[in-house]
Amino acid sequence: MQRVALFxxxxxxxxxxxxxxxxxxxxxxxxxxxxxxxxxxxCGQPFFNSGFRPEARRLAERTIAAFEPFDAxxxxxxxxxxxxxxxxxxxxxxxxxxxxxARELAAKTYELSEFLTQVLDWDPPRxxxxxxxxxxxSCHMCRLLGLREPPRDALRxxxxxxxxxQEPDRCCGFGGLFSVRMPEVSNAMTAEKLAQAxxxxxxxxxxxxxxxxxxxxxxARERVRIEHIATxxxxxxxx
Amino acid sequence: MVSVDDFRRKAAEAIAxxxxxxxxxxxxxxxxxxxxxxxxxxxxxxxLRDHFKRVRAATLARLAEHLETFEQNALAAGAQVHWCETAxxxxxxxxxxxxxxGARLAVKSKSMTTEEIHLxxxxxxxxxxxxxxDLGEWIIQLAHEPPSHIIGPAIHKTxxxxxxxxxxxxxxxxxxxxxxxxTAEARRLLREKFLAAGIGISGVNVAxxxxxxxxxxTNEGNGRMVTxxxxxxxxxxxxEKIVPTWRDAAAWLALLARSATGQPMSxxxxxxxxxxxxxxxxxxxxxxxxxxxxxxxxxxxxxFEEALQCIRCGACLNVCPVYREAGGHAYGNPYSGPIGAxxxxxxxxxxxxxxxxxxxTLCGACLDVCPARIDIPRMLLEWRAVEVERRLVPWYxxxxxxxxxxxxxxxxxxxxxRRLAATGQRLFLRDGQIRLPGRWHPAGERDLxxxxxxxxxxxxxxxx
Ligand code: SF4
Numbered sequence: 126m127q128r129v130a131l132f133x134x135x136x137x138x139x140x141x142x143x144x145x146x147x148x149x150x151x152x153x154x155x156x157x158x159x160x161x162x163x164x165x166x167x168c169g170q171p172f173f174n175s176g177f178r179p180e181a182r183r184l185a186e187r188t189i190a191a192f193e194p195f196d197a198x199x200x201x202x203x204x205x206x207x208x209x210x211x212x213x214x215x216x217x218x219x220x221x222x223x224x225x226x227a228r229e230l231a232a233k234t235y236e237l238s239e240f241l242t243q244v245l246d247w248d249p250p251r252x253x254x255x256x257x258x259x260x261x262x263s264c265h266m267c268r269l270l271g272l273r274e275p276p277r278d279a280l281r282x283x284x285x286x287x288x289x290x291q292e293p294d295r296c297c298g299f300g301g302l303f304s305v306r307m308p309e310v311s312n313a314m315t316a317e318k319l320a321q322a323x324x325x326x327x328x329x330x331x332x333x334x335x336x337x338x339x340x341x342x343x344x345a346r347e348r349v350r351i352e353h354i355a356t357x358x359x360x361x362x363x364x
Numbered sequence: 365m366v367s368v369d370d371f372r373r374k375a376a377e378a379i380a381x382x383x384x385x386x387x388x389x390x391x392x393x394x395x396x397x398x399x400x401x402x403x404x405x406x407x408x409x410x411x412l413r414d415h416f417k418r419v420r421a422a423t424l425a426r427l428a429e430h431l432e433t434f435e436q437n438a439l440a441a442g443a444q445v446h447w448c449e450t451a452x453x454x455x456x457x458x459x460x461x462x463x464x465x466g467a468r469l470a471v472k473s474k475s476m477t478t479e480e481i482h483l484x485x486x487x488x489x490x491x492x493x494x495x496x497x498d499l500g501e502w503i504i505q506l507a508h509e510p511p512s513h514i515i516g517p518a519i520h521k522t523x524x525x526x527x528x529x530x531x532x533x534x535x536x537x538x539x540x541x542x543x544x545x546x547t548a549e550a551r552r553l554l555r556e557k558f559l560a561a562g563i564g565i566s567g568v569n570v571a572x573x574x575x576x577x578x579x580x581x582t583n584e585g586n587g588r589m590v591t592x593x594x595x596x597x598x599x600x601x602x603x604e605k606i607v608p609t610w611r612d613a614a615a616w617l618a619l620l621a622r623s624a625t626g627q628p629m630s631x632x633x634x635x636x637x638x639x640x641x642x643x644x645x646x647x648x649x650x651x652x653x654x655x656x657x658x659x660x661x662x663x664x665x666x667x668f669e670e671a672l673q674c675i676r677c678g679a680c681l682n683v684c685p686v687y688r689e690a691g692g693h694a695y696g697n698p699y700s701g702p703i704g705a706x707x708x709x710x711x712x713x714x715x716x717x718x719x720x721x722x723x724x725t726l727c728g729a730c731l732d733v734c735p736a737r738i739d740i741p742r743m744l745l746e747w748r749a750v751e752v753e754r755r756l757v758p759w760y761x762x763x764x765x766x767x768x769x770x771x772x773x774x775x776x777x778x779x780x781x782r783r784l785a786a787t788g789q790r791l792f793l794r795d796g797q798i799r800l801p802g803r804w805h806p807a808g809e810r811d812l813x814x815x816x817x818x819x820x821x822x823x824x825x826x827x828x
Contacts, residue, residue, distance in 0.1 A: 141816065142816045142818065163824075171765075173745070175757075176748030178749050181769075187773060264727035294729075296685040304725075307723065308372075310375045313689040317685075340810070342813070
């Protein structure tokens, strides 16, 4: 049995715990022992992206220390996974002692759908049928991690009918603080995204990023249902 | 000056302008499709881009040397070479050249660099009338507007708006639905200008050190008129627009046209190596090459050096979701879009351009398409770190970020803050989201997510 440490991300912990709960169920159903290191808080991405490097470094070091004892780390978030896997080694690259530890963590960190399909070769009972899902590629996940196929693969394995939007990898307009600093531009971007999603006639718009989810839900209201892949995938276990 | 608020304001205007939105969306979509198709035609586009990135980096590593070789060869070909440190130096020099030759009219061909140095203002102040001869540039000149795209300066204009501008210029109504008539009129008017001009001013797409040549590409043929009809030709180039050899120039031009418009090659490619020789039937008597620094050398050996690898193809603008909504004018300087957000702080100072590095979600679409694989998102992050260091972000953000980081690093404190916030938010909850009353809204129309009634970690304690 594989022992997996869950990096739940601050947004999921505080705002959307159902994503974390679904992730635990998925990993357990797939035969993993799940651990939640309670010392974790935030990966530091919001600070890193706004130029607050010392703050980002401190949170990065905290996260590394919290996850060091485990063999695999899984996060239900493309952008937080990117932070751990791609940015930590940059951020701590010139810090004696930390550079190595950052690389070690990077090498064992996975995004949820990637872990399910590529490491565990997940084979769910497929209890959902006839639900059309469009998948929104979150930016960091598809461009920096190169993960375009795993979330789609996972959704298909769960039994969903996947439909493609016109520009699945067009940014949803979130960008962390950007969405607050420039709300007009941010919202216009989200509106485009939602329009392209509704054009597909999909019942649900799925994403692997809590940040994108929050952004799109904030503007979608009744127009289209938006879900995290974790909750959609977990539905295939129950139904 | 372009602060966050300046960018916001101008972008909001563009977003509210449905016609501009339509024009922007159509034009950028056309460019994007063209680029994708044209690169797919190459046997190995990715390998060519990798090669090109290496060529650009290697050239910049020995920039001074290549520029000196270029100067020697350009002088040997009979051109005159001027080194200008600042925008003012360059504008003054070119205006003086125009005056020296008694020019009253200057024809110009596509040059962001002359926009950068505000050359048209300087010329007008010296009683020389500048006329843009690139169709797009001419349209925005008639509209008294700055360019909004590196290669498609009038990308934000509709055909109807163009017809109205041309009609005003020729003094009779022109049909908006007949592109043929519009371009024929433009050609007729511009021909007169070419013949009357005392000086021709152009940019430089790429300069080749081994022969001291400058290369200019256009799709309308105006470039070769500007550089050959008037008696004096002035070419303005940034120090970074150089390659050692013609082989490198070929890679540059192949990637430029494909990335910009999706063409395998621009329609016209003019190579200028010195002025007309005795046996030449035409061509300028004098060629002046202005090599402009204007802050570029500050980028060398800095985290921003890669920005100098840019060939101004505009591909990053066309894919940028922020540019696609905000349009080019929001960037408040000639260099718009993602690369503009890196270059403008370099050229005009990050203090003056502090809003631009913030105008991005760091989505990375720009990096995906750049022919020189310039890591724009990483440099945006660098600028943001510089802005924090130089205290260019408002004090409440600095305090807020530091406080937030501190709370996040202390789980017990986080628990307390969370409990307070969860109580406070009850006032504003609607359908499980926070909807703030109108003018307090930090996020415009968007709802904010509510804190969950129970965080994940509490669930975990019971279900571990
Ligand atoms: S940064 Fe790259 S994509 Fe953008 S204009 Fe320059 S060369 Fe083209």
